[in-house]
Amino acid sequence: MAYYSRLAALGYKRPSYHRRPGSEPLLALTVGQLVDWAAEEYGHREAMVSVYEGTRWTYQEVRDQADRLAAGFRELGLAVGDMIALCGYNSTYHYLTALAAARAGLLLAKVDPSCQAPELLHCLRKVGARLLLAGNDYYPLVLSLAPELEHSVPGQLFSEALPSLTTLVLAGDQSQPGAYLLKDVQKMATSDGIKRIRDLQECIDPDNAVFIHYTSGTTGSPKAAVLSHHSAVNASKFLERCLNPERKIHKSLVQMQCCHVGATLNGVLAGLHGGIAVVFPSAKFDPCLSITTMEEERCSLLLGTPAMYVDLVNKVQELGVTLTQPQVALITGTIVSEVIARQIIKVLHLKRFVPLYGMSEGVPFFISGPEDTLEQSVQTTGRAAADIEVKVVDSSGTMVPVGTPGELWIRGYCLMRGYWNDEEKTKETITKDGWLKTGDRVILDEDGFCKVVGRIKDVIIRGSDNIFPREVEEFFLTHPDVADVQAFGVPDARWTEEVCVYIRQKPGSKIDERQLKSYCKGKVADFRIPRYIRFATEFPQNMVGKVDKKKMRQDFLQDNEFLKNNEALMNKFFEGNCDNKQNILQ
Missing domain, CATH: 3.40.50.12780 (ANL, N-terminal domain)
Structure with a gap:
């Protein structure tokens, strides 16, 4: 647009705004x-x-x-x-x-x-x-x-x-x-x-x-x-x-x-x-x-x-x-x-x-x-x-x-x-x-194309690092044996949050948690490597047919490894006198 290009010469940055005129008028019909x-x-x-x-x-x-x-x-x-x-x-x-x-x-x-x-x-x-x-x-x-x-x-x-x-x-x-x-x-x-x-x-x-x-x-x-x-x-x-x-x-x-x-x-x-x-x-x-x-x-x-x-x-x-x-x-x-x-x-x-x-x-x-x-x-x-x-x-x-x-x-x-x-x-x-x-x-580009990079409220904050589940999911989908993946944050007594992923494998594939973590090495920052990797044949869905991460997270909070890891950390930190473990792990 002439307006934006002229203003760009003065140092203005084009705003992320777009409206595309329709080729047909709107209808006043029921x-x-x-x-x-x-x-x-x-x-x-x-x-x-x-x-x-x-x-x-x-x-x-x-x-x-x-x-x-x-x-x-x-x-x-x-x-x-x-x-x-x-x-x-x-x-x-x-x-x-x-x-x-x-x-x-x-x-x-x-x-x-x-x-x-x-x-x-x-x-x-x-x-x-x-x-x-x-x-x-x-x-x-x-x-x-x-x-x-x-x-x-x-x-x-x-x-x-x-x-x-x-x-x-x-x-x-x-x-x-x-x-x-x-x-x-x-x-x-x-x-x-x-x-x-x-x-x-x-x-x-x-x-x-x-x-x-x-x-x-x-x-x-x-x-x-x-x-x-x-x-x-x-x-x-x-x-x-x-x-x-x-x-x-x-x-x-x-x-x-x-x-x-x-x-x-x-x-x-x-x-x-x-x-x-x-x-x-x-x-x-x-x-x-x-x-x-x-x-x-x-x-x-x-x-x-x-x-x-x-x-x-x-x-x-x-x-x-x-x-x-x-x-x-x-x-x-x-x-x-x-x-x-x-x-x-x-x-x-x-x-x-x-x-x-x-x-x-x-x-x-x-x-x-x-x-x-x-x-x-x-x-x-x-x-x-x-x-x-x-x-x-x-x-x-x-x-x-x-x-x-x-x-x-x-x-x-x-x-x-x-x-x-x-x-x-x-x-x-x-x-x-x-x-x-x-x-x-x-992210919106100049032609009005959109790329979704995550949910505002979905960001996982591990220590001081922000991790978007969408980025984690896209990475794991590059693995030849992964059919689908869901990533979300779970509470952690040390880092506040850790990354947890659930994996659906492709038919006939046999991969384990160790292999997937090895796959991450050298490809993503260490803090983005999931602390917990679990496998599922299907993912639960909510009332409108979307994967229900809320339920997946609630179910995971009963995971034995998750509970033992955090209990050990809290016992060490509180010298065994923590009465609010469940409140911390919500």
Whole structure:
């Protein structure tokens, strides 16, 4: 830019700020209106395929099915603005409910299907859901929270633990006390009711809230991030244009769970924009079923998380198959290393590898475009999304020069409206000027490409040395026998913190802690060499499908070697008179 180059001659440094103008105007539409548009634009083209359920719907059938369910919701007494919750794995009913709720003017909170009783209780209480729609398998879980259900009339639940919840709807054929079946709710719809739903579409404001996605809860209980119709429609339009610029993609394999914002926008809504059928190979991720489905259904677009792609690569190599259908792989949920990215491209025979960076609080922030080089796609998270502002700041909130690490802040249409019923946390996250603080430590270059180098709060402080887990993880991924790695800090009686890593080995590999530490010698500073190295076949995940380092750390605090080392240090330091060992090792 002429401004920056002229000022550079005077000694000014270009600030880490970027805004890329969009090639298309933003839309003032609702999700419900997008369903109408897709039904008219794509008509009898396939919109949704659930392979394991044997279901195929066209875009017109999707609108008809969604309107029947929306009218059924209204017959249950739900009104515009009411809150409902959805809990279940990828399925026909999960896809349908998201669109039906939007058509009915409801606000839908998507609960992670792997939730346990305390998590489900928190999520329902947090938003005050009036209705919960879930699979039949969830009935015992709901009953454990609301035992009154067993003796209730459907739609008239009075629960002490869940005072807002009045209605439970089950997707399946097995009737249960106090609950409606989904198919019966759809049957409640009348022709007049469906007409009212279609007339309603002009009355819903695009700025109204439509979806709630729960955050990962790494710093406490999950927060409820509220997304508006305007954000959802425009973010998904931009994503579809980026993934499908030549409009040649007709089917996407959705492997991540639809409770995540990534699947909602990149899968369900992007499919409506571009006529891309959403294909569910299974309820839960299964690499064998994904491989079979992508070939048989001719899915050219893959949606998944880094862990899913690692499993896909391993399974493809194990089976010795050659994939012919995948062209584009969107990878979201967390940042993937260059080493893993290149292996994914090689084994899956991809034409494009598309990292997407966003959060439950907003998507997209950065994405790799069709014009990007291979190096840009595997070494960065792509360029800033169109029509949003990004900047990188220091600890005081002042912009840093281009190429300097700092915290990423975002402002624009893609952001959440705030956290539901949590003004304090919303103010902590979004400034008065509308900037969302991501908590991520990044480097922004002059062209708007971003490289994530860690989390602001994830820094491990060993003595006086700062160590970023991301840097440790990237180093270990250069080892030929390491498939995946997670690094985090653990308390230490001498250094305050030490580095701990958990390793997933590649199939057939046999490496031990001693070999890995020897591998570090001469390649990284001694203080960066992990004190503890452990091995795992899989990593625990939190409610939004990300690796749960919080749980890994909590579990590690019971490790025998860790406890013995620190006890010896504390006994020596306190001469055996320390009564607060557990408080020190937190």
